Amino acid sequence: MKLTSKGRYAVMALADLARFDNINPVSLRDISLRQGISLDYLEQIFSKLRKKEIVQSVRGTQGGYILNKKAKEIKLTNIFDAVDEKVKTVQCKKDSKKGCNGKSTKCLTHNLWDELENHINNFFEKKSLEDLVKENTERRI
Amino acid sequence: MKLTSKGRYAVMALADLARFDNINPVSLRDISLRQGISLDYLEQIFSKLRKKEIVQSVRGTQGGYILNKKAKEIKLTNIFDAVDEKVKTVQCKKDSKKGCNGKSTKCLTHNLWDELENHINNFFEKKSLEDLVKENTERRI
DNA sequence: TATATACTTGACTATTTTAGTCAGGTTTAT
């Protein structure tokens, strides 16, 4: 089970964004340099974040992105959802009544994986961008 | 983040094994048929489980595998560890002082991913094969 | 108004990982 770069980068970039006030836009170029993430890749990621209204774009010179909500209201769930980083533990289709490998019933472990998925998603629902920024500024003091 | 088939299959197969007493070996062929998992793939998986002493093999006709410990003592952690299904949330080398993307310090989100990794591993450390079997027999009643 | 900065989009590609397959063994109960 591993976290993909896309998900990690999305959160890294937003954490970077969240450190600034929500007035002056931050350019992807700056984030790219500070966080060491490819600019082109960041653009893909922010395109998705914008469509899900997590960030707002400001075009033109001095443009960039700003958060579209308060950092407190942006949970990891929202971020991961926006960039299609999803937790997937079962093999079967979730809503179907069939099990994995085309079986007619759910397998012995199906319930376990469901529990696991919930366990992980709980974490993502609790954590907000604000938590992340706070933790970091505190550590710096 | 997704669970790989190897990990899922390992647990499925052991759950199947655990339903029987620990005296008569269960052949991989049977598990393969019951669980719909390729026999050749199962053999790879059980080779690793045997090396980590989670199962014992009985060769020859009527042979197969039996659990090497009590179901209660086999945690998901042990199983995943045996088949190299590991939780990996950070990009940087864990012990190194360098951050991800070769940076000289840990990134803004490093701590968060560490927490996440612990959160997930906690789940694996708590759950045993016994829990899994119990849950299933109970549901059948 | 010219220009540079920075967002926007879609297609393309290399790399890595996963999920197996395949071919050849060895052991042992019957």
Add this chain to the structure above:
DNA sequence: ATAAACCTGACTAAAATAGTCAAGTATATA
């Protein structure tokens, strides 16, 4: 003897990931 079942290593197809690349459009500012 023979068939069932374990054992091993090498190989491979497919999928997912992690990008790159190219060709735009919008706008602040000099």
